[in-house]
């Protein structure tokens with residue numbers, strides 16, 4: 001493994017997620033949600049920062065992921081909290097696609 005590969009883990013396959021779809025996965029011991037927007041995939045921590053809800057059970061619209069519990073929305077590109085009742089961003093992870101594999105790592 002080269003230095004460029006340090007920290008990257010395979011977290012899913014691109015063809016497992018349809019455009020606009022979500023996939024729960026694991027990065028090390030952290031539960032994450034993969035969010036597909038066109039040919040791109042973004043990765044966030046799967047737990048909402050507001051209360052106990054899995055974002056993978058929410059709804060993706062463009063680059064906005066809506067929590068299933070109180071409709072808080074996050075920007076999947078950076079984890080930014082976009083509206084109330086959220087007052088804390090969610091952790092975002094680096095993503096790369098290699099030969100149809102989705103790789104992620106802690107930024």
Ligand code: FES
Nearest residue numbers: 048050067070072
């Ligand atoms: S638990 Fe996500 S907005 Fe409340």
